[in-house]
Every structure is written in C-alpha cells, then in structure tokens.
Amino acid sequence: MDKIRQQKLDVIRQRISPQEANLVRPEVVESWIRSYNNGLDLFDYNYGPIMDRLTFNEHIKTKNTLIKSADPFIHQLETVLCDSECIILLTDENGVMLRVVEGNKTMLEKQNARFHLVPGSIWTENTVGTCAHTITIDTKAPIQICGPEHYSETYEQISCSTAPIFDTNLNLAGTLCLVTPSSYHQSAHSLALVVSMAWAVQKEFQLELKNSLLSSTLEASDEAVITINQRGLITHANVVAKSMFQYGNDSLIGAKIDDILGEQPLITSVLTDNKPIVDTEIEVAKINNKLNLRLAQPILDDYGVSYGCVLIFKKINRIKKILPSSGIKTRFTFEEIIGKSPELLKTTEKARKFALHDANILIRGESGTGKEVYAQAIHNESRPAGPFVAVNCAAIPKTLIESELFGYEGGAFTGAERQGKPGKIELANNGTLFLDEIGDMPLELQPVLLRVLEEKQVMRVGSSRYIPVNFRLLTATNKDLLTLVREGKFREDLYYRLKVLEIEIPPLRARGQDIILLAKHFINKCASQQHTGPPLLSDLAIIHLLQYDWPGNVRQLQNAMLHAVTICKDKIIKPEDLPSEIYSNSAPQTPVNTYYTDTENKMSMQDVERVMIVNALRQTNNNVSEAAQLLKISRSTLY
Numbered sequence: 001m002d003k004i005r006q007q008k009l010d011v012i013r014q015r016i017s018p019q020e021a022n023l024v025r026p027e028v029v030e031s032w033i034r035s036y037n038n039g040l041d042l043f044d045y046n047y048g049p050i051m052d053r054l055t056f057n058e059h060i061k062t063k064n065t066l067i068k069s070a071d072p073f074i075h076q077l078e079t080v081l082c083d084s085e086c087i088i089l090l091t092d093e094n095g096v097m098l099r100v101v102e103g104n105k106t107m108l109e110k111q112n113a114r115f116h117l118v119p120g121s122i123w124t125e126n127t128v129g130t131c132a133h134t135i136t137i138d139t140k141a142p143i144q145i146c147g148p149e150h151y152s153e154t155y156e157q158i159s160c161s162t163a164p165i166f167d168t169n170l171n172l173a174g175t176l177c178l179v180t181p182s183s184y185h186q187s188a189h190s191l192a193l194v195v196s197m198a199w200a201v202q203k204e205f206q207l208e209l210k211n212s213l214l215s216s217t218l219e220a221s222d223e224a225v226i227t228i229n230q231r232g233l234i235t236h237a238n239v240v241a242k243s244m245f246q247y248g249n250d251s252l253i254g255a256k257i258d259d260i261l262g263e264q265p266l267i268t269s270v271l272t273d274n275k276p277i278v279d280t281e282i283e284v285a286k287i288n289n290k291l292n293l294r295l296a297q298p299i300l301d302d303y304g305v306s307y308g309c310v311l312i313f314k315k316i317n318r319i320k321k322i323l324p325s326s327g328i329k330t331r332f333t334f335e336e337i338i339g340k341s342p343e344l345l346k347t348t349e350k351a352r353k354f355a356l357h358d359a360n361i362l363i364r365g366e367s368g369t370g371k372e373v374y375a376q377a378i379h380n381e382s383r384p385a386g387p388f389v390a391v392n393c394a395a396i397p398k399t400l401i402e403s404e405l406f407g408y409e410g411g412a413f414t415g416a417e418r419q420g421k422p423g424k425i426e427l428a429n430n431g432t433l434f435l436d437e438i439g440d441m442p443l444e445l446q447p448v449l450l451r452v453l454e455e456k457q458v459m460r461v462g463s464s465r466y467i468p469v470n471f472r473l474l475t476a477t478n479k480d481l482l483t484l485v486r487e488g489k490f491r492e493d494l495y496y497r498l499k500v501l502e503i504e505i506p507p508l509r510a511r512g513q514d515i516i517l518l519a520k521h522f523i524n525k526c527a528s529q530q531h532t533g534p535p536l537l538s539d540l541a542i543i544h545l546l547q548y549d550w551p552g553n554v555r556q557l558q559n560a561m562l563h564a565v566t567i568c569k570d571k572i573i574k575p576e577d578l579p580s581e582i583y584s585n586s587a588p589q590t591p592v593n594t595y596y597t598d599t600e601n602k603m604s605m606q607d608v609e610r611v612m613i614v615n616a617l618r619q620t621n622n623n624v625s626e627a628a629q630l631l632k633i634s635r636s637t638l639y
Helices: 002-012 027-039 053-062 063-081 104-116 132-139 152-158 190-218 239-244 257-261 265-273 342-355 371-382 398-406 445-455 479-486 493-496 514-530 539-547 553-567 580-585 605-619 624-631
Strands: 087-092 098-102 142-146 158-166 172-181 223-230 234-237 277-284 289-300 306-315 361-364 388-392 432-436 458-459 465-469 474-476 501-504
Touching: 002 027, 002 479, 027 458, 053 063, 063 087, 063 098, 063 172, 104 142, 132 158, 132 172, 132 514, 142 190, 152 158, 152 172, 190 234, 223 239, 223 388, 223 624, 234 605, 257 277, 265 277, 265 289, 265 306, 289 501, 342 501, 361 371, 371 388, 371 432, 371 474, 388 493, 398 445, 445 493, 479 493, 514 553, 539 605, 605 624
Parallel strands: 361 474, 361 501, 388 432, 432 474
Antiparallel strands: 087 098, 087 172, 142 158, 158 172, 223 234, 223 306, 277 289, 289 306, 458 465
16 A cells, blocks of 8 residues: 555656556556646545535436436445445536445444535545546546545545446446445455446436436327336326326326236236237226227337336227228218209208208118218218218128127127127217118117117127217118018117108119219229220210119119220220110110210200100100100100
8 A cells, every 4th residue: 555655656746657657557547647737735635515505406406317216226235234334425427426325324424524425525536636436437437446546645544436327328427436444355346346236226227217208208198108017017107097097196106007907918918928919908997998908019128128018098989990990981072972963962952951960860772872972971071070980781690790780898709809899889989870771680689779879878798888879870771661660670669760860862763964974973983093084975875874774873883884984995985885784775776866975065965865755756656655654754754
C-alpha cells in the first residue's frame, strides 16, 4: 500500500511519467492526473456537495425507474451483508447518490460524518477525485479501487467495488457500488458480487423502461390490453382493461390472471408452448360475459425463452365478425337498383320508406328477382355502420342450422370447436340479419326464433346464459307462407311477426323496358370482365328478349347476357347468340328491319313495341284478345 501511495505522489509531482507507474492500472493513473489538474489537494477533505432537500426530491422523481428497479436487489444485498461492515451505494450517471444503505450501521455512522455518504451527495472526479464510481462513470466499466488507489488521502481508509448500469440504448444510467473498510480482505469475489447485482438491476431497469414505453403505446389503444409474466401475474393493464374487468387504477397489477379470467387453459398453453392464439372466444364468469381474445402473443427474449405474453380483448358486442363468412360486404343501395318500370319504382319507393323504421320486413318475390339486393339496400339506408349477416335457410342442413343461427358452447356436441362459436344472430348485433328462404326454416326451430324476436336475447346451444341482441330482421321467400301456415308447415304467429311490413318485387316479365336496361347493364359488365368492348344488341335480339317469359328473372337474364357476350361475333348480339331456350321460345314469325341498336338507339323502344304488336296481330289474324294474351299484357294495355 505504501508503494502505491508513493507512486501516486511521484506521478503527481512528475518525478515519474504515467507510463512508469506500473503498480496501478492506467485508468487509475489518468484519473490521478485529472484530479490534480482539477485543483484537488491530496491531503484535504475532498467530499462532494449535498443537494438541498427540495432539489433532491425533484431530482429523484426523474430517476424513479432506476430506483424502483434497484431497490429490491439492494435490500437483498443488504440482507446478505447485514453482519459485514459495508455500505451499498446507488448513483446516477452524474455521481449523485440516490440510495445509501448500510450493511452495518456502525460503519455508516462513522463514514457519514467524514465523507457525507448521504442521498443527494454529489461525488464526481471534480469534487472527490479518483474513486471507483468516478472511474466507472468515465470508462463505463466495472472497477475495484482499494485504499491509496483513491486520489484523496481521506478515502484511503475504504475500498470500493463499482459496476455500471445501462439503459435500453446502452447509455450509462447509474452505478452500483459496494464500500468496505480498506482493512477488509479484498478479493475478486467482491467485485464479482457487485457486477452480478448491477447486471440484475440493469435487466430489471431495462424491462421497466420497455414496459413504460409499452404502457404509453397500449394506453392509446381502444382495446383491453394486459401483459402477464411467466408466472401468470399481471404486469400491465391499460385503462380499457381496468374498466372492462371493473378494477381501479393499479389493483390489476400483480394480480393472477386466473383470478381475473378464471382458469383459461388456452392462455396457459401460450405460456408453455410459445404459440400465439388469434380470435378466440372465452367466458369470464367474474364479469358474466364472453370476450373475444383477439390475440394472445408470447413475449420472447433474444434466445427464444418466454417471459410472459400480451393479451388483447374485445367484448363480443363489439365484434362485427370473427370468421370471414360472418358478415357480407353490402354493395347495393337504392340508387343502384336498375329499372324505370312503374312496378319497380313503386316497390323501391315503398322499400325506402320501410327502411326508415326498425320493424321486421318480409320481402316476397320469385327466385332471381333481387330480394337480397333490396335487403342490402334497406340495410345501407338504416344500419350502414353495423354488420349485414345473411343466412340461406334452405342451404344449411337441418342438423346444423340451429348451431349456425344460435351459436354453441365449447363441447356442446361432437365436432364442436373447443372454444365455442357465436351464431349468426349474435354476430348481427347492432346490424341486420337477413334470413333468405325463410319458408324452409325447420318447424322445430321456428318457436326458438320467435322467442329471440320477442325477448331480444339469444341462448347458445349447450349454454344456460342469455346474450342480449339488437338487430334489424329482414326475411325473404319465394313461397306462399300463408299456404304453408294452412298446411301446418309454418307457424302462424311467426308469420305475422315477420311480415309487419311487406315488399313484393315484381317478376322481370312484368317490368317491360327494364329488360333491355338490365340487358345492356349486364353486357357492359361482362365485357368489362372480359376486357373487351361491349357488343351491341340487334333489333331481333331485343324482340326475343322482350317476348321471353324469364322464369329465372334477373339472374337468368344476367347469365343469358354472359352467354351472348362470350359467343357473339362482330360485336353484335344476334338472336342465335342467345341461349337456346330464349331463341327458340320467343322467335318472331314475321321479318322486321335488320338494323342494329347502338348508343344512339337507332331503333327506339316505341319502334320495338310497334314491331312486336304488329307481329302478334299477324300471328292471331288480328284477334286483339289473343294478341294481348300472346304479348302477356291486358287487352286495354294493347289498345
């Protein structure tokens, strides 16, 4: 020790060069020289100034994360060293003492009087000279300084082991220092102890910083977000989560996730298997509700080891769809319904008025007339922000329609999904439920649907709990429901519940000139899909279209135009380009002019009607009644 002290004097008094000081490490020698150049006296009481209480209290607020991270480890070290003469120091990156904890109070009381080892004391190389943590602040590396290696003779009575603490960007955030008497037997294990403890503090500190950043991000979310550690303890919960689970400000933190959600094997599997779960339904008895677990994502370190997971929840009543087939994109509005016939305009006007009310609507019409088009238009007029969920009652097997409509609990039947599944009624909440082919609904399910409509709540298959629902009901059929009622195949009470308001869509054959308007629309659509210019309709083709019955209505017309556009030549659709059932069943018996319609309508609709009437009269030997029957119009209309 005396040799080190003498070498320090020789370096400072320039008797030897720094390179010749071979008893101590170069960084210590460099610190001696800087301390001397800063005007510090080797033999004076060099101790750091102390912040006033107000300034220090404000300062530690900015260091709260570091202090919070270090305290558990400092107290653990204090317990281990309780019988040893030692002092544990936590400083910030500028040498301000944040924590001063004694192993043995006798030493602390003795050294406090001499060195000002108190929180708020500022130890820097400028104020106290060379010591362990001032070198660590300079080099960002661990070091042990013993006795006379300190610059000031005042500190030759102690030895210090110090290690750095870095933040997430690897910037120095502070130091952890162990102070012992210089007579204390120093060995590598003291420094190793401090290094390992500082590393543990650093890991916790960096995790706290990440959590703080995560908290800021998650608080901006409108979904309930919870993070848990590997033991299932909640480490973070945003405001939405606290509200959802009916907890106060911090009462969720530290709670077991099982105490909040009940036992959830799926979440446990995320922690054990490190595999995420997406869009799964869970039941939470504590809040008497089902939740959509939108995501359970494991949190992995750089080595792929899990140290927790992130859970994101939404209430079921905010879900518009869980499965891709749950909702349909509604693209039809009243403005997009094509047709100018009085019959269609009257139907559309009635539907617009009905859309303003929330009453159930029954839409009647033959197959292919566009019942779903009207259903979508009503939805877009009345509940455009909600989901539109369509169910074809004739397309679902009787054995499945109950679970499809009402949903089911996990394990309700063989083949059921483990987490259960919401039904179409549940998914239509705050939107529109469209039941097509309602006449095919099994008789045994009709009272269940009636109860849902009356009570505005649904119970899943295998459950005993009702779920409130609020939806607009639209139904459609091509059958005579009253006949089904008389035959005992449809419940009368349900029938009157469904047809509070009623719309009848006219068949295509009754819409006159709408046939040509629709034909041209489908021609343009088909040509666009085939990336070609739209062909023109010949006059004869128009007459065939107008004379045909169209049992398949608009859907059949659309298919007919696809057929014609695909096979026509010279960009002109002739009668022989139409499907055979149209060409053969509606062929005119007398020739007409064979020029073609173009965008300027060389042959007007009045001309076409005149040709058809003349043709019908010729076929019936000028019998007006028979001609009207052939044209499928009334005798008065023909006149």
